[in-house]
Amino acid sequence: MRSTVHADDVDPSVSAAMAELAAEQPVQHITADLAEVTELPSADLVLACASLPFVPRAEFDVLWDAVRRALRRGGVLAVDLFGDRDDWASTDGTYLARPEAEALFEGLDLLSMSEVERDGASFAGPKHWHTYQVIARRSQSRPAAFSAR
Numbered sequence: 547m548r549s550t551v552h553a554d555d556v557d558p559s560v561s562a563a564m565a566e567l568a569a570e571q572p573v574q575h576i577t578a579d580l581a582e583v584t585e586l587p588s589a590d591l592v593l594a595c596a597s598l599p600f601v602p603r604a605e606f607d608v609l610w611d612a613v614r615r616a617l618r619r620g621g622v623l624a625v626d627l628f629g630d631r632d633d634w635a636s637t638d639g640t641y642l643a644r645p646e647a648e649a650l651f652e653g654l655d656l657l658s659m660s661e662v663e664r665d666g667a668s669f670a671g672p673k674h675w676h677t678y679q680v681i682a683r684r685s686q687s688r689p690a691a692f693s694a695r
């Protein structure tokens with residue numbers, strides 16, 4: 547069975563490259579602002595590299611709720627999040643202290659969580675990066691409250 551990849555990006559210039567990809571692969575791309583997303587297609591893998599933290603804090607919780615609901619049982623969530631010591635933490639986005647980041651994965655099996663701090667480069671010049679790279683899985687089993695029924 548071939549899986550479909552659903553891809554979202556707010557930048558319309560991405561869509562040409564995604565259309566080329568979609569000609570050969572089962573990819574469905576939409577130009578969408580994740581800050582406005584309330585539902586996502588159910589998925590065995592949700593992958594977001596350096597994209598979710600650009601969603602403002604006020605909208606992030608709704609998006610995160612959609613991400614978690616989209617994850618099927620046994621599904622894997624692999625995301626980059628930004629930490630509160632990132633140089634961009636004063637800009638609009640979601641920058642989390644470690645306990646806040648950990649709390650997002652409560653109820654999931656945390657497979658790995660790497661906190662990285664380093665001075666490096668960005669498109670806007672030199673930058674101090676503070677990120678969490680997290681892989682988590684939704685349990686295969688139903689919560690105990692349901693299994694008795």
Ligand SMILES: C[S@@+](CC[C@H](N)C(=O)[O-])C[C@H]1O[C@@H](n2cnc3c(N)ncnc32)[C@H](O)[C@@H]1O
Nearest residue numbers: 554555556557578579580581595596597600601
């Ligand atoms: C730093 S790039 C990362 C690109 C790619 N995921 C990677 O790891 O190489 C951030 C991407 O997130 C997208 N992005 C930023 N804010 C977004 C938003 N609110 N909704 C959807 N996409 C967004 C940008 O257009 C850009 O493609």
